[in-house]
Amino acid sequence: MPDLSGSVVLVTGAASGIGAACAQELVSSGARVVLLDIDAVRGEQVAAALPEDAALFQPLDVSSVTQWEAAFARAMGQFGRVTGLVNCAATAAGQDVLDEADDATWQRILDVNLTGTMLGCQGFLKHADRTTGGAIVNFASIQGDVGVGDALAYAAAKGGVRMLTRSIAQHCMAQRISVRCNAVSPGYIDTPMIAVMFAEDTVEEDRARLAGRHPIGRLGQPVDLARAVAFLLSSDAAFVNGSDYKIDGGYTAI
Amino acid sequence: MARFQNDVALVTGAGSGIGQATARRLAGEGVAVLACDRDGAALDALLGGPGRIEAMAFDVTSRKGWQDAVTTANQAFGRLTILVNGAGILRRNTIENVDLETWNEVLSVNVTGTFLGCQAAVPLMRKGRGAIVNISSVSGQRGDADLCAYDASKGAVRGFTRELAAYLARRGDPVRCNAVFPGIIDTAMVRTFFSDNPDAEPEWQAVNPAGRYGTAADVAALIAFLASADASFCTGGEFNVDGGATA
Numbered sequence: 001m002p003d004l005s006g007s008v009v010l011v012t013g014a015a016s017g018i019g020a021a022c023a024q025e026l027v028s029s030g031a032r033v034v035l036l037d038i039d040a041v042r043g044e045q046v047a048a049a050l051p052e053d054a055a056l057f058q059p060l061d062v063s064s065v066t067q068w069e070a071a072f073a074r075a076m077g078q079f080g081r082v083t084g085l086v087n088c089a090a091t092a093a094g095q096d097v098l099d100e101a102d103d104a105t106w107q108r109i110l111d112v113n114l115t116g117t118m119l120g121c122q123g124f125l126k127h128a129d130r131t132t133g134g135a136i137v138n139f140a141s142i143q144g145d146v147g148v149g150d151a152l153a154y155a156a157a158k159g160g161v162r163m164l165t166r167s168i169a170q171h172c173m174a175q176r177i178s179v180r181c182n183a184v185s186p187g188y189i190d191t192p193m194i195a196v197m198f199a200e201d202t203v204e205e206d207r208a209r210l211a212g213r214h215p216i217g218r219l220g221q222p223v224d225l226a227r228a229v230a231f232l233l234s235s236d237a238a239f240v241n242g243s244d245y246k247i248d249g250g251y252t253a254i
Numbered sequence: 255m256a257r258f259q260n261d262v263a264l265v266t267g268a269g270s271g272i273g274q275a276t277a278r279r280l281a282g283e284g285v286a287v288l289a290c291d292r293d294g295a296a297l298d299a300l301l302g303g304p305g306r307i308e309a310m311a312f313d314v315t316s317r318k319g320w321q322d323a324v325t326t327a328n329q330a331f332g333r334l335t336i337l338v339n340g341a342g343i344l345r346r347n348t349i350e351n352v353d354l355e356t357w358n359e360v361l362s363v364n365v366t367g368t369f370l371g372c373q374a375a376v377p378l379m380r381k382g383r384g385a386i387v388n389i390s391s392v393s394g395q396r397g398d399a400d401l402c403a404y405d406a407s408k409g410a411v412r413g414f415t416r417e418l419a420a421y422l423a424r425r426g427d428p429v430r431c432n433a434v435f436p437g438i439i440d441t442a443m444v445r446t447f448f449s450d451n452p453d454a455e456p457e458w459q460a461v462n463p464a465g466r467y468g469t470a471a472d473v474a475a476l477i478a479f480l481a482s483a484d485a486s487f488c489t490g491g492e493f494n495v496d497g498g499a500t501a
Binding site for chain 2: 169173215218221227231237245248252253
């Protein structure tokens with residue numbers, strides 16, 4: 001487990017699934033974490049299960065500039081600095097295909113998954129120490145890389161996150177800002193978010209079929225992502241920048 | 255819980271650079287390591303340090319050498335769970351001046367050596383568990399004007415890694431296979447290349463936005479992650495450690 005003591009990391013989407021696992025893993029690695037989520041009830045619960053001096057919850061709609069400002073202000077006020085950002089918050093729709101796409105769903109998925117990530121990165125570069133440095137990990141997706149046929153807006157947003165990540169890495173290097181920016185691309189991970197893909201009466205069959213699309217033969221677990229995120233935030237990844245790490249059980253290998 | 259539990263690694267190219275740093279890093283995390291290199295004397299630097307490290311000299315282009323190495327690891331430590339194909343060579347040439355002898359030399363070490371290692375190690379790993387880490391390069395992802403054979407070899411490692419990962423996973427074998435893609439790393443191989451080809455370094459620097467070269471330890475840290483249980487959902491992946499060179 002990498003040593004993240006001294007780190008102060010903001011994690012979005014921290015109320016459930018991968019974000020919650022990231023918050024837990026980072027605290028275990030010695031970081032102090034600001035958990036952020038639009039769901040304040042569950043976010044408070046996840047934070048309450050972590051050591052009080054290492055974790056706090058702040059409600060955040062990632063598409064809101066003013067709420068991002070409040071999140072950074074809270075982190076700076078409580079812990080004195082920010083050294084890491086994990087943009088994990090994301091949303092998906094059950095029917096995300098061309099013939100069903102409505103403006104509101106399209107816009108919501110882009111706002112949360114792509115614009116929310118950009119706003120977080122923008123805030124981080126404003127508040128992080130540009131000399132002592134920091135690290136950002138954005139959540140892209142295998143669906144930002146390969147078409148799956150049922151994730152139209154989601155694929156657009158995640159493809160955007162992949163290139164946003166590389167663009168930020170290039171910017172920071174060109175400006176000699178010592179912030180690294182990388183992405184992780186999960187396969188299908190066993191979280192509440194993928195439950196929208198399962199029909200009510202065939203949940204187990206649908207889940208098995210989805211697992212079978214990964215050569216490794218199983219769905220990912222949130223901790224699989226949390227450990228990759230901890231690696232990328234740590235000094236073990238000091239020479240890793242602008243990369244996109246697939247954590248996908250071989251999904252994109254084939 | 256430690257991310258390595260009763261692991262045994264076979265690391266080639268361990269006489270210098272990335273292989274050597276990887277052997278050190280794994281041994282430092284409690285992994286028993288069979289450190290291998292064509293140049294046996296180069297392995298002395300690893301002996302007597304912390305951790306359990308045994309040394310063995312063999313040539314990765316030799317099938318017999320690989321069989322002996324895997325047998326040695328199994329006899330010395332009772333199993334084999336990690337294979338790091340660290341051996342590699344770098345030669346300067348373009349499509350117009352590459353001779354067949356050099357081309358074959360580069361392919362046999364970088365590609366065939368990796369293939370032979372996987373073929374020798376997988377039967378043992380599949381009985382328990384395994385993680386293979388191959389060394390590709392950013393040169394396997396984008397072209398360099400003067401590294402014709404090297405680029406082809408690293409592209410081959412890239413494709414081979416994905417294919418092997420898919421094959422093993424589809425069979426249900428508990429063996430993962432990933433590749434790392436280093437940028438310019440400050441190793442003996444690269445330093446020798448620059449001293450032999452003084453005009454090459456400025457060209458390379460132009461595609462190295464980090465402002466520094468990576469260290470062998472930077473790459474070893476990523477290899478250790480991929481070899482460990484922390485990466486148990488990673489297979490067939492491409493993991494860059496290139497200071498932003500491919501961003």
